[in-house]
Amino acid sequence: MDTKEENLDVVSILKQNFPVFHNQDLIAKMAKEARWFKHEKEETIVDFGEYPKWIPLVTNGAIKISRADDEGGEIFLYYLYPGQTCAMTLNCCMVDKPSEVKAIAEEGTEYLGLPRKSLPQWMLEFDEWRQFTLETYNERYENLLATIDAIAFQKLDERLLNLLKDKSIAKGTNEIEVTHKSLAEELHSSREVISRLLKQLEKIGKVQLSRNKITVNLG
């Protein structure tokens, strides 16, 4: 990331995906210290218990954040889309602790990684960075509360439909290649229950099912 051409590239991609940043000194530091990361579909970016070293500013694709229990159960929390960063990672980096969630690339995911060691200084130096951090924390609280709402209050068929809608946004298409088994894992349910609910959703016109593919009717 040390040639002038690459720096200019970072600057324009930041401008496009993170228009919240205007401060030239901050942008210059980001361009100088950041690294590009690209991940294939389903690649693990950060696993439970790992210490993240880079704060991801997502510029393409999506990152799926999920939570696990001790017995290998897993539950989907939320997606990070372009223009967003990970509050969990920010927080882990600021208080120096390992990740309690898992981050997986959903689809040809790209992000700009900011080095954790720079963050404490940026917190002091740049109003914009401080504000961005606080807004990120706020958004992620809302995501976690929405997850709690969904698990505690929503019926499983609503949660399933919302997960499919999230996936279609994350993948940029309403034709989703996914197995009933993996949907069941993400919702901590069983394959049989998910298959039954998908058939119900098909009957009322919310989805169309075909082999290993689900088409979501977003209209």
Place this chain on the structure above:
Amino acid sequence: MDTKEENLDVVSILKQNFPVFHNQDLIAKMAKEARWFKHEKEETIVDFGEYPKWIPLVTNGAIKISRADDEGGEIFLYYLYPGQTCAMTLNCCMVDKPSEVKAIAEEGTEYLGLPRKSLPQWMLEFDEWRQFTLETYNERYENLLATIDAIAFQKLDERLLNLLKDKSIAKGTNEIEVTHKSLAEELHSSREVISRLLKQLEKIGKVQLSRNKITVNLG
């Protein structure tokens, strides 16, 4: 809070409950700008949709934080104990938005309220305050993740026993005055199910039941 004697009082209570603060300038500002709040049992401190004006530093009793859905369903999230503050409130105050959770006094609750208008300046001025804010965010993320774990992965009897244990810590006694109906509301379940589970817990020696009172065996 403007007499010298009261200021000294705030300083010593801060020292006792929040030993994390050492900076004399910060402590002096807290003592000068803070207000004392006392709440009776079950009094609402902040309701959904309200803009909190004071950040609570809990010094006595406990504050119960819960979440509701649109149809009046409610679910317990976590308790704030002495030595803790509310990440939701901190965040609401920093980004100027209404509360998405409800805060209720559990038992003769007292806290030192810090005025929201001072926080942005303290963030800049005091390392200690910035660190305290970040640690608080981190603790609350962990609480929310634990809630998600509990709802998604734990059985209802485990959640019920954990809620009773939390209550006995919050109330400072293992004899809890509570109805089966209110426990059912906090866990978003039905009175019948909770009564059945309590009888099971009694059978295996985890609790003793009597009229409107539950004794928790913490050993």
